[in-house]
Amino acid sequence: MPHINYQARELAFKIVYYGPGLSGKTTNLIHIHSTLDPERRGDIVVLDTEEERTLFFDFFPLALGRIGDYSVRFNMYTVPGQVYYEASRRLILDGADGIVFVADSQPNRLNENIQSFQMLQESLTSYGVDWKEFPLVLQYNKRDLEDLLPVGTLESRLGLNGIPVQEAVATAGTGVIETIRIASRAVIEKFQL
Amino acid sequence: MNRTGEENSNSIAQKLLELIKRSGALTALLVSKEGVAISEAGDTSYLNTTAMAALVAGMFSATREVARIVGERQFSILLQQGENRHIHISLIHDSKMMVLIFEDHQRIGLVRHEARRTGEDLNRILSTATGSQACEKIGTPQFKEYALNLIDRIFEAK
Numbered sequence: 001m002p003h004i005n006y007q008a009r010e011l012a013f014k015i016v017y018y019g020p021g022l023s024g025k026t027t028n029l030i031h032i033h034s035t036l037d038p039e040r041r042g043d044i045v046v047l048d049t050e051e052e053r054t055l056f057f058d059f060f061p062l063a064l065g066r067i068g069d070y071s072v073r074f075n076m077y078t079v080p081g082q083v084y085y086e087a088s089r090r091l092i093l094d095g096a097d098g099i100v101f102v103a104d105s106q107p108n109r110l111n112e113n114i115q116s117f118q119m120l121q122e123s124l125t126s127y128g129v130d131w132k133e134f135p136l137v138l139q140y141n142k143r144d145l146e147d148l149l150p151v152g153t154l155e156s157r158l159g160l161n162g163i164p165v166q167e168a169v170a171t172a173g174t175g176v177i178e179t180i181r182i183a184s185r186a187v188i189e190k191f192q193l
Numbered sequence: 194m195n196r197t198g199e200e201n202s203n204s205i206a207q208k209l210l211e212l213i214k215r216s217g218a219l220t221a222l223l224v225s226k227e228g229v230a231i232s233e234a235g236d237t238s239y240l241n242t243t244a245m246a247a248l249v250a251g252m253f254s255a256t257r258e259v260a261r262i263v264g265e266r267q268f269s270i271l272l273q274q275g276e277n278r279h280i281h282i283s284l285i286h287d288s289k290m291m292v293l294i295f296e297d298h299q300r301i302g303l304v305r306h307e308a309r310r311t312g313e314d315l316n317r318i319l320s321t322a323t324g325s326q327a328c329e330k331i332g333t334p335q336f337k338e339y340a341l342n343l344i345d346r347i348f349e350a351k
Contacts, residue, residue, distance in 0.1 A: 003229040004331070006202035011331060012229045040347065042243050056255070059228075059247045065343050067336055072343075075228065075247065091254035095227030181348035188340045 002097055002191065004070075012061075012073045013187050014095055015180075018120050019102035020112035021081030024141040024170040026058050028102060029078055031176045033060050040064075056080065057092050064184075074184055081116065090123045098135035098187035100179055102170075105142045105149050110157075113149075117158050135186035137164045139179045144169045202232060204318045208311050209234035209291075216307035218295040219278070223315070224249050226288045235294075245292070249282060253290050270305075281305065283312050286319040 002013040017025040026046065033044045042061035057077050064072040077096075079089040093099075101120065103113045124131040138160065140151055151165060164182050168175030209221040213235040220235040222242060228250035230242045253271065260267045273280040281293040281304055291312060295304050 003225055003227055003231070004198060005229065005231055006199045007206050007232050008230075014227055036347070043241060045244050045248065056251055057247075059244070061243045064340065064347070067339050067343070068331070070331060072340060075243075077228075077247075087258045088255070091251070091258075094254075095225070177348050181344060184344045184348075185341055188337055188344065191337070 001095075003095075009070050010073060011067075011070045012075050013097040013184075013191070014075050014077065015098045015100065015183055015187060016093055016096045017076070017078040017100045017102055018089070018093070018116070019081060019141075020104055020109060020116040021083075023081060023102045023104040023109070023113075023116075024168075025078040025081065025102045027170040028100070028139070028141075028168075028176050028179070029058050029060065029076055031170060031173045032062070032076065032180055035173070035177060036062065056088055074187075076180075083115070086119060089119065090126075093120075093123050094127060097191070098137075098183050100137045100139055100183050102139050102141050103149075103154055105140045106145060107147055107149050110149060110153065113154055114157055117154070133190075135183065135190050137166060137179055137183045137186065139166050139168050139175065141168045141170050143167045143175070144172065201318055201321065205232045205315060206234060208314050208318070212293070212307055212311040216293065216295065216304045217299045218281075218293045218304060220292075220294040221311075222246065222249075222292040223285070224290045224292060226250055226254070226290070231289065240294070249290055249292055253282065253284065272301075281308055283308055285312050285315045289315075289319065291315065 002011050004011055017028055019025055033041055040063045044060040046058045047056040057079060059077050062074040062076055064074060077092050079092045101117060121131050124134060138154060151167065155161060155163060166175050166179040166182060168179060170176050205223055209223065209232055212221050218235065220237055220240060222230050223232040224246040225231055228247040230246040233242060256271060257267045267284065269284045271282040277297050279295055283291050285291050291308065293304060293308055
């Protein structure tokens with residue numbers, strides 16, 4: 001459920017980019033941030049290590065605009081992908097209104113994708129969220145590589161029939177905006193007070 | 194009697210304002226554990242409150258994990274000491290953080306004392322159930338339609 005600040009008349013939704021390490025979550029976020037009009041975006045906060053691995057999270061607020069008396073905002077987060085940051089991931093997922101799962105399309109990353117998605121399922125379940133009813137978009141990233149996991153692989157392995165899917169090359173910006181458009185629409189459509 | 198979210202919000206803003214006056218602190222924020230500023234008082238002109246709220250929530254969450262590692266359920270107060278400005282963060286109602294930013298010439302003892310008093314008041318306010326009558330307009334089909342149109346407008350032009 002989104003956060004309502006009655007004092008400032010603000011409504012804030014939380015969208016989290018989730019996925020295995022080095023799948024392109026931060027690249028997605030940076031591309032979205034760079035393409036938005038300056039008045040729609042707040043400063044991007046990137047907390048990474050010297051090797052450019054996300055340490056805690058990346059974050060920026062996206063202003064949707066005013067609807068009635070309220071200004072509506074999407075707070076965009078990434079989580080660190082590496083397995084040993086599970087505690088951080090769980091904390092950032094808390095209160096999420098929608099998730100983009102950024103999968104790495106390289107066949108040798110199939111197990112990491114599956115493991116990461118299973119962690120996501122477990123975390124959502126522990127927060128009492130029915131992940132099958134939750135706004136969730138699956139992005140197959142790195143589609144510019146030669147050897148690729150066919151679209152449909154993760155859906156069939158993880159039982160994700162009917163989930164919205166988007167192919168992307170985040171480094172080139174391809175499919176990134178379409179992904180966030182699908183995700184933010186799903187968040188609004190599922191939203192109820 | 195249950196209070197609406199809006200009534201709660203007004204009471205919280207009032208308490209934070211009183212805290213600023215009594216403690217002499219620069220800024221007070223109430224932040225949700227999801228990283229959103231719920232209420233603010235004092236001078237916020239020098240501060241990106243949106244980024245601040247997200248970072249404080251992350252910091253407090255990390256600290257909670259540290260507490261668990263050393264066998265504590267949580268640490269209820271965090272104090273960040275700088276050269277000129279300091280930050281006092283206290284956990285409120287198990288799910289929110291009250292952030293007080295104060296300058297070096299202000300007395301830490303007074304800040305801590307007043308933060309504790311206000312924390313108790315906020316706990317009481319937050320314990321009364323929050324209704325959602327004040328935001329009935331937000332969940333309507335018209336609201337959703339307008340929001341979906343905005344999303345398409347923002348992202349389709351890219």
